[in-house]
């Protein structure tokens with residue numbers, strides 16, 4: 111599943127191809143995504159895009175700013191990707207939405223499982239129902255240690271599902287939550303409200319660190335963005351616990367355990383994480 115770093119890399123990858131160009135038209139080949147492609151998308155034509163800042167991201171939503179405060183909202187769902195293609199390149203089976211650009215290139219939305227979305231809105235984006243309840247972006251100052259401490263007070267929920275809750279902070283997907291908790295030495299089942307302030311503060315730092323490292327690595331895939339197979343893949347940073355059940359902890363001699371917590375596979379070291 112594309113996580114926040116992959117989505118950020120996608121934004122960085124498509125931005126130079128959209129900035130200062132026009133979307134001349136959009137072909138919807140299959141509009142049955144998680145939510146139907148907005149009717150307006152079928153009719154958009156000759157839309158000039160700003161030369162700066164026309165592509166942004168909120169949580170895992172890719173936002174393309176159009177004139178008159180309109181936006182296209184794209185989510186990659188479980189298996190989606192966007193890539194820049196030449197029109198000569200043969201369409202793939204799951205290329206569902208084709209954005210024709212004034213440069214002559216195309217941006218193709220590809221999504222085999224169709225859990226993503228391509229929506230249109232002229233609402234203020236921060237007030238859009240998909241965005242309005244979201245917690246802060248993890249890499250901004252809004253996600254401060256004080257904020258996480260305040261949000262964790264008296265909470266009986268286990269810390270892992272707590273930090274994976276989009277209302278608390280966005281972007282801490284399963285892999286990143288497992289890794290950040292390992293780096294902070296916190297057991298995934300520990301009650302959020304019973305973790306000391308310095309440990310929560312450390313956790314806030316490790317969430318940012320693991321996401322930032324992944325985004326930095328993603329940057330190295332950008333040069334391939336225009337190739338047909340150039341979908342940004344999963345970033346192969348060295349993982350300490352995720353998907354390492356039974357393997358030796360990289361810090362001690364224990365073996366990594368797997369449990370199900372909040373319906374998600376959860377990996378941790380029983381000795382390093384308390």
Ligand SMILES: [Zn+2]
Nearest residue numbers: 359362379382
């Ligand atoms: Zn260990």
